Amino acid sequence: MPKQATLVLKDGTTLQGESFGADLPCAGEVVFNTGMMGYPESFTDPSYRGQILTLTYPLIGNYGIPGECKDDDNLPKHFESNKPHIRGLIVSEYSENYSHWEAKKSLADWLKKHKIPAITGIDTRALTQKLRQHGTMLGKIVQQTSKAGRVEDAKDETPFEDPNKSNLVAEVSIKKPILYKRGPKKVIAVDCGMKHNILRSLLARNLTVLKTPWDYDFIEAQRTGTLPIEDFNGIFLSNGPGDPAMLEPLHKIIQKALKLKKPIFGICLGNQILATAAGATTYKLKFGHRAQNQPCQDVDPDSPSFKRCYVTSQNHGFAIKDESLSKDWKVWLKNLNDDTNEGIRHKTLPYFSCQFHPEATPGPTDTEHFFDEFVGML
Secondary structure (H helix, E strand, C coil): CCCEEEEEECCCCEEEEEECCCCCCEEEEEEEECCCCCHHHHHCCHHHCCEEEEECCCEECCCCEECCCECCCCCECCCCCCCCCCCEEECCEECCCCCCCCEEECHHHHHHHCCCCEEECCCHHHHHHHHHHHCCEEEEEEECCCCCCCHHHCCCCCCCCCHHHCCHHHHHCCCCCEEECCCCCEEEEECCCCCHHHHHHHHCCCCEEEEECCCCCHHHHHHCCCCCCCCCCEEEECCCCCCHHHCHHHHHHHHHHHCCCCCEEEECHHHHHHHHHCCCCEEEEEEEEEEEEEEEEECCCCCCCCCCEEEEEEEEEEEECHHHCCCCEEEEEEECCCCCEEEEEECCCCEEEECCCCCCCCCCCCCCHHHHHHHHHC
């Protein structure tokens, strides 16, 4: 008989299904993603750190998991980091049979290898509706131990855990700078949980990239002559997990960087970091944006793309409060589903950021030209 597992929500709701991942308990924040594909890329996105992910697409696992080959920069070709970061997985129907020309193993085997529990047979539509009404909720996956398989027979002392109370960025960021040599233009890329395709996008544009830990003071390092490069032309702020308000050391570094008047480009968490360093505040969204189909519109009348709509890939649970921006900044992009902030620009200086992922992977590449705009600013 398949082993039973139960999703237990903090409000007491229990949903029972079959376990197909690691035979372990887990706890985290239960969220949902409405994307239709790209689960190997999504699961390895460090922005999912600490989360139990519900996939609304009904059939998962049918194309397996690709091989772990690497490119010339020693980056995994098919993944967005070196391992999956989700705490647990909830699906409606797991496909045990997979077929794809690049597949090397099943999703179940991959999850077991990385000690991630997963449940199939859950009514993910009902669960998603609950999360949309209540908001993201703490939960845990409990493995059944009783032969009867009844919900009340699940015995586990795993406590609920709010990942947003931890510095998740410190957990996923690199520990020392890494230099990727390309062309003459040099960029400091602050790693808060940077997806590999962001780095690929920068390197593909012939930029020399110094990838730094989240709290590495590159301004001070340059002053003392310890920066691994002589000078830099711009700064990139990456995506990452958790509450941006917890990253005070980084806020202070970027406040100093703003005085240099060098181009700055931020993505996802980088959007919030840039805003916070400029004096704005952030807040937690009710259920976040996690999908590859979020519509966003350019709302800046001074932009050559004014009123253009983009289909975007997103993964975040916090947003910028528009009213907290100073008069030197303007809202550049808006989410057409809920009118939340999706990007900011400085009115006179070369600083801009977006809340979504122009590098995609998975998702549409409608906004990949943002990288070209950054290069143009350099």
